[in-house]
Amino acid sequence: MALTPASTTPASPAHRMAGAAITPRAMPPARRTGLPMLAATLAETRVGTAIACFYIAAIILLVGALAPTLKSVNLGAYLSSPVGQALIGANVGAAALRTFTGYLSVEFYSVWFGLFFGGFLTFIAGGIVAKPVEDGTIELALARPFSRRRFYLERCGALAVVGVIMSVWALAAVWLDTRIFSDTTVDWHWLLLTQLAGGAFLVFALGLGAVISACTSVARTAGSAAIGVLVLGYLLNSLAGLSDRLTWMTYLSPFHYAQLSAILVQHQITWWHLALLTGLGLAGVVAGLVVFERRDLAA
Amino acid sequence: MIGQDNAVAPVAAALPEVPARASGPAAIEVEGFAKSYGTVQAVKGISFSVAQGEIFGFLGPNGAGKSTTIRAMLDFIRPTAGTIRLLGLNAQRDTQDIHRRIGYVPGDVRLPRGITGRQLLDRYSRMQGLQPILLDQLIERFDVEVDRPLQGYSKGMRQKIALVQAFMCDPELVILDEPTSGLDPISQRAFNTFLLDEARSGRTVFMSSHIMSDVEKTCGRVGVIRAGELVAVEQIETLRQRAGQKVTVEFGATGRPDDLGALRRIPGVVDLAPANHGTPAGPGVGAVTFTVRGSVDPLIKTLARYEVLHLSAEEAPLEEVFLQFYETPATRAAASPTGGVGAGDEPSAKTAGQR
Numbered sequence: 001m002a003l004t005p006a007s008t009t010p011a012s013p014a015h016r017m018a019g020a021a022i023t024p025r026a027m028p029p030a031r032r033t034g035l036p037m038l039a040a041t042l043a044e045t046r047v048g049t050a051i052a053c054f055y056i057a058a059i060i061l062l063v064g065a066l067a068p069t070l071k072s073v074n075l076g077a078y079l080s081s082p083v084g085q086a087l088i089g090a091n092v093g094a095a096a097l098r099t100f101t102g103y104l105s106v107e108f109y110s111v112w113f114g115l116f117f118g119g120f121l122t123f124i125a126g127g128i129v130a131k132p133v134e135d136g137t138i139e140l141a142l143a144r145p146f147s148r149r150r151f152y153l154e155r156c157g158a159l160a161v162v163g164v165i166m167s168v169w170a171l172a173a174v175w176l177d178t179r180i181f182s183d184t185t186v187d188w189h190w191l192l193l194t195q196l197a198g199g200a201f202l203v204f205a206l207g208l209g210a211v212i213s214a215c216t217s218v219a220r221t222a223g224s225a226a227i228g229v230l231v232l233g234y235l236l237n238s239l240a241g242l243s244d245r246l247t248w249m250t251y252l253s254p255f256h257y258a259q260l261s262a263i264l265v266q267h268q269i270t271w272w273h274l275a276l277l278t279g280l281g282l283a284g285v286v287a288g289l290v291v292f293e294r295r296d297l298a299a
Numbered sequence: 300m301i302g303q304d305n306a307v308a309p310v311a312a313a314l315p316e317v318p319a320r321a322s323g324p325a326a327i328e329v330e331g332f333a334k335s336y337g338t339v340q341a342v343k344g345i346s347f348s349v350a351q352g353e354i355f356g357f358l359g360p361n362g363a364g365k366s367t368t369i370r371a372m373l374d375f376i377r378p379t380a381g382t383i384r385l386l387g388l389n390a391q392r393d394t395q396d397i398h399r400r401i402g403y404v405p406g407d408v409r410l411p412r413g414i415t416g417r418q419l420l421d422r423y424s425r426m427q428g429l430q431p432i433l434l435d436q437l438i439e440r441f442d443v444e445v446d447r448p449l450q451g452y453s454k455g456m457r458q459k460i461a462l463v464q465a466f467m468c469d470p471e472l473v474i475l476d477e478p479t480s481g482l483d484p485i486s487q488r489a490f491n492t493f494l495l496d497e498a499r500s501g502r503t504v505f506m507s508s509h510i511m512s513d514v515e516k517t518c519g520r521v522g523v524i525r526a527g528e529l530v531a532v533e534q535i536e537t538l539r540q541r542a543g544q545k546v547t548v549e550f551g552a553t554g555r556p557d558d559l560g561a562l563r564r565i566p567g568v569v570d571l572a573p574a575n576h577g578t579p580a581g582p583g584v585g586a587v588t589f590t591v592r593g594s595v596d597p598l599i600k601t602l603a604r605y606e607v608l609h610l611s612a613e614e615a616p617l618e619e620v621f622l623q624f625y626e627t628p629a630t631r632a633a634a635s636p637t638g639g640v641g642a643g644d645e646p647s648a649k650t651a652g653q654r
Contacts, residue, residue, distance in 0.1 A: 027399070028432045028469050036425045043413065136409030140464065143373055143403035144426040145395040296376040299366060 037141070037151055041158030045124055049162050052120050056108075056166060057173045063107050064177030064184045067100040100184040101191075104174070105261035109194050114255055115234055117198075118205040119227050121163055125209025126223030128155045129292050133217045138297060148293050156210055156285050163202040167195050187267075194264040200277040201258040205230065207284025214288035217298045230254070254280075326351045326472050326503035327372070331381035334367050341367045344381065345529040347522050351471075354494060354504040356518035356535075360625045364527045365507045366406055369476055372505075373403060386472060399428065402465030406476035406507070408457045416445035416452070416460050423464045431467035438463060440493060441486070454481035462490065466497075473497075475506045479513055491516050511618040515539075523624040531624050535617075542615040543567070543592035547574060554606030555583030565601050567593040590615050 129152065132138035141151060174191060177184045209226040216222045233253040240250035250256045257273035327349040334342045342364040349355040359365050370376045372383055374394045383390040385397045410419060424431040438445055443459045452460065458481040465473055479487045487510075494504060494517050508514050514521060515535060523531040556562055562584075563571050574586040591598050591612075602610070 028429045031425060031428055031430050033425050033428050036422050040411070040422065044411075135411075136405070136407060137411050139373075139375065139405045139409070140403070140423065140461070141426065142375065143398060143401075143405075144423065145399040145428060146426045147395060297370070299370065 035154055035157075037146070037154035038158045038161070041155045042161060045158070045162055048120065048124060049165060052117060052166055053169045056117070056170050059108050060104065060170060060173035060177060061180075063104050064100065064174075064181040067103060067177075067181055067183045100177070100181075101186050102265050104186070105194075105264045108170070109198065109260035109264050111234055111237070111255050113198055113260055114201050114205075114258055115230060117166055118201050119230050121159060121166075121202050122205035122209040122226040122230060123223035124162070125156075125159050125206045126213045126221075126226045127219040128152065128159070128210050129213045129288070130216050130222040131213075131219035133297055134219050142297070149289060152210075152214075152289050152292050156206065156288075159206050159209075160203075163199060163206065167199050167202070170198075171195055190264055190267050193269055194260050197258055197260055197263055197269065197274050200274040200281070201254065201260075203281035204254055204277040204284075205281070207281035207288070210288040211284040211291070212288075214291040214295070325349065325384070326353070326386055327355075327505055328384040329368070329372075329381070330383075332368065332371060332378050332383055333380040334364075334371060334376065335379045340527055342371075342524075343527040345524065345527075346381075347529060347532055349503060349505055349520075351503050352498060352501045353520065354498045354506065354518045356514040356521035357505060357507040357524065358509075358514065358521055358621060358624075359524035363524045365524055366476060368524070369406075369474060369505075369507060372474060373398075400471045402468070402470035402473040404458075404461045404465045404473075404475045404478050406480070408454075408461040408481075410449045410452070410457055410460065412450045413448070415448055416443065416456075419449060419460065420445065420464055420467065424468060427468050429468040433469050434463065434467045437466055441489070455483060455486065458482055459486070470502070472503045472505070475504065475508075477508055478506060479508070479510060487513065511616070511621055514621075515617045521621075523621065525625060538617055538620050539614070541592060542617050542620045543569075543590045544595075544612045545588065545590055545615045546598075546610065546612045547586065547588045548602060548607060549574075549586040549609035550584060551606030551608045552581045554604075555581070555585065556605060557583050559584060559587065561601065562587060562589070565591075566597045567591050567595075568598065 129138075132141065138151075142148065171191070174186060178186060205226075208229055209223065212226050213219070213222040216225075233255055236249045237253040237255040240246050240248070240253070254277060257270075257277050259268075259270075259273075262268045325348040327347075329348065330346050331344050332342060332346070333340065333344040345364075345368070357365055357368070367376065371378050372385060372390055374391055377391060386400055388397050390397060414422075420431065420434060424434070437443070441459045441462060443463055444456065445460070445463075449457070449460075458479075462478060465475070479490055482490060491513055494506075498504060498517075504517075506514070506518065518535055520532060520534055521538070522529055523533075550556065559571055559573070562568060568589050568591050571587060571589040573584060574588045
């Protein structure tokens with residue numbers, strides 16, 4: 001016996017001419033779509049996001065716990081090396097680092113932020129297109145009236161939410177430090193600007209992973225390639241300090257445009273750097289969308 | 300069965316050409332569809348149509364281009380040439396409008412992890428933008444466990460979930476790639492019955508399958524694609540007539556054919572071979588098996604000259620007919636033994652869709 005839909009009217013007759021559009025028979029009632037792919041992507045990344053937030057909290061709370069003992073630490077030799085300067089910026093002096101804010105800038109708001117947390121975001125962004133293609137789940141999704149554009153933008157949006165979660169979590173952890181530990185004062189205005197600059201770097205990381213993901217069908221390859229770009233950027237930033245003749249290399253590194261330590265400690269912010277990182281990130285997202293909309297989906 | 304009064308019908312030649320185009324409004328129209336990957340032509344310009352309310356089987360060996368055609372219908376890949384229209388709309392331009400009215404089961408069902416079947420079906424119905432009005436009936440009919448995490452599902456249960464999600468929003472057209480893959484025989488039978496019921500209610504089904512018995516039971520027409528070319532579009536009933544009947548004859552000691560020659564010359568007899576039927580030893584042919592196509596009158600009249608102890612006949616499986624379309628001259632030469640093949644046994648490689 002055929003299934004009998006409970007709430008539809010009988011089928012209307014189709015046009016008689018072959019080739020003409022067929023009048024649809026009565027459709028089931030409509031249902032609000034919501035943001036199903038955004039929700040699904042957030043659920044998919046919840047474990048990784050939780051781990052990232054754990055380490056964010058652990059690092060920041062540890063910095064807060066150690067803050068009282070920092071006054072006696074001599075970081076001058078550390079800062080004089082090219083690696084040290086590449087990590088935290090050549091403009092940050094040793095004196096500044098004996099404060100909670102300074103130590104926070106070394107241990108969290110330095111290149112480590114971009115490498116670890118930017119790396120995390122760019123790696124999972126490598127799965128925006130490649131992962132559902134690779135695991136085959138994209139077919140049942142796109143067999144619905146759900147455009148590739150919407151599919152892609154909801155998944156990018158979910159990772160943007162992940163970036164926001166990590167950023168807000170970091171600020172919350174700093175706030176907790178200031179409540180729990182002594183000698184942990186911070187200039188919130190400049191901390192928020194620092195986190196904003198960090199957010200611009202995360203947008204860059206997202207766009208980098210997204211465009212690479214759109215070009216491949218293997219998520220791990222896409223994620224690894226995206227992380228490789230960040231690592232290369234770190235190396236360029238590090239090597240540039242070895243010689244005046246290599247200074248030009250730093251301009252090729254995204255880390256040059258996210259001097260988070262300088263913002264937090266020296267209160268120096270270059271707004272067009274943030275704009276550049278954000279613009280490149282958004283350009284990556286758009287480029288990935290263009291590629292994804294045009295490509296064949298591998299079986 | 301013996302006694303059919305039909306004209307002789309060699310395997311794939313000299314029959315009236317069955318139109319690749321369906322009669323009535325077309326739910327699917329494929330016109331000159333071709334797909335190339337670099338220098339490799341996966342599909343070489345095929346044309347056919349499927350009428351509304353029809354169950355159409357799309358068959359072919361591995362790598363023939365079945366999935367390529369289906370994926371182009373769903374806009375997963377873009378044609379190199381030609382057009383595909385579903386429900387009168389362009390499959391590449393009007394994708395969202397089409398997908399609102401169709402259901403799809405992929406050949407390899409992959410489901411996300413970390414959620415239950417019910418949660419997945421809910422997600423898909425939200426993405427469809429329609430209430431899943433047939434959900435509860437389908438869950439009951441296919442006996443699906445929807446409240447377990449998907450990663451714990453067997454292949455058969457995943458297939459059932461795929462079938463439920465394809466039909467739950469009451470689509471007009473359903474595209475199925477190997478729909479019974481992984482299902483147990485009872486579930487396969489239930490699905491075939493379900494499909495026939497749904498076709499009677501006006502739903503169009505386009506089905507790719509390797510299970511010939513399912514195709515035989517459910518489809519009205521089949522298209523066969525081989526090496527990217529559409530080699531045949533036939534009514535199932537025509538194929539049944541073409542398949543003929545498998546006959547076994549045992550002769551008595553006093554009235555046997557001297558050799559197979561007289562039997563081989565009977566019109567419509569193919570695949571003639573001696574049979575070891577436990578008949579008494581003696582000169583001449585003791586028992587034979589063969590397939591007879593078309594009218595059996597010449598056969599009866601010839602057998603009447605001999606002493607026939609036993610005669611049995613049964614419908615030949617359509618699988619053999621399908622396989623003849625699958626075979627290329629090279630594979631046929633490699634696979635077939637010498638002898639035992641009657642006249643008119645060469646399959647035709649006509650491209651039914653070309654106009």
